[in-house]
Amino acid sequence: MRAAIDRFVALGINAMAGGCFHELAPTELQAGHPERALAALREGDAILADLGEVAFRSTTQAMLALIRSSLGDHEAARRALELAEHLGDPKDALTQSMTNAVRARLALAAGDAEAAERCARTAVEYASRMDCPVAHGDAELELGRVIHAQGNTRDALEHARAALELFTAKGDRPRVRQATAALTGLYDDAL
Numbered sequence: 001m002r003a004a005i006d007r008f009v010a011l012g013i014n015a016m017a018g019g020c021f022h023e024l025a026p027t028e029l030q031a032g033h034p035e036r037a038l039a040a041l042r043e044g045d046a047i048l049a050d051l052g053e054v055a056f057r058s059t060t061q062a063m064l065a066l067i068r069s070s071l072g073d074h075e076a077a078r079r080a081l082e083l084a085e086h087l088g089d090p091k092d093a094l095t096q097s098m099t100n101a102v103r104a105r106l107a108l109a110a111g112d113a114e115a116a117e118r119c120a121r122t123a124v125e126y127a128s129r130m131d132c133p134v135a136h137g138d139a140e141l142e143l144g145r146v147i148h149a150q151g152n153t154r155d156a157l158e159h160a161r162a163a164l165e166l167f168t169a170k171g172d173r174p175r176v177r178q179a180t181a182a183l184t185g186l187y188d189d190a191l
Contacts, residue, residue, distance in 0.1 A: 001027065018047035019056040025063055030174035038067055058088035062098035069105040077102055097126035097135055101142045113150050120146040124159075134175065137166035141179060144186070153190045160186055 001024040008017035021044025028037035041064050048057040061084035068077035081102050088095040100123035107116035120143040127139035144159030164179035 014047055014051055015053050015056060018044045018051070018053065018060070020044070022056070022059060022063065025067070029067065034067055034071055038064065041067070054087040055089070055092070058084050058092060058095045059098070061087065062095045062102070065102040066098055069102050069109075074106055074109060077106065081106075093126045093129045094132065094135055097123045097130075097139050100126065101139060104142060104146050108146055108149055113146075116146045117143075117150065133166040133170040134172055137163040137170070137172075137175060137179065140166065141182060144182065148186060148189070153186055157183065157186050157190070 001020055005017045005020045005024070008014065008020065021040045024040045024044075025037040028034070028040060041060055045057060045060045045064070048060060061080045065077045065080035065084060068074075068080060081099055084095055084099050088099070090096065100119045104116045104119035104123060107113075107119055120139070123139040124136070124143050127136040130136065140159045141163040144156040144163065147159065148156035160179055160182045164176065164183060167175040167179050
């Protein structure tokens with residue numbers, strides 16, 4: 001990805017260079033380096049902001065919000081979420097799916113389980129509109145987490161299984177491991 005980014009920059013195709021960070025950041029996350037993922041997204045965001053580009057940038061901000069919320073930095077997640085929603089198009093299913101997943105996490109952290117579930121279901125709805133099994137699986141896994149936090153292990157298992165099927169069909173081994181670990185934890189809780 002770094003080679004692709006460098007090549008796009010050399011060719012003057014900076015919007016594509018900025019968009020490539022969408023692939024680099026998840027790779028860093030799967031490798032267990034959230035700080036590197038954040039740095040990559042900030043680097044890509046700076047390129048996109050300089051260009052005045054909004055389509056890739058709204059997704060970049062949504063990704064930043066997701067990572068920040070995962071790390072427990074809810075204030076930074078909110079700021080990125082607000083910018084993603086400001087820049088994003090309501091028809092951009094990927095950005096809408098991610099921003100709703102972040103809203104679900106923030107609502108759950110604030111103790112609003114009803115809003116969390118509503119947002120997580122909306123994330124799944126948007127993700128299911130795309131031909132992107134990874135985004136759909138991520139949204140299903142998030143919905144499973146929200147439902148499990150409410151004490152409904154049976155339905156949480158259903159969504160974690162759906163995520164596992166999507167990741168398996170895509171061949172995304174790191175996410176297969178992630179969904180398998182979620183399922184194992186849910187099965188342990190069910191016993």
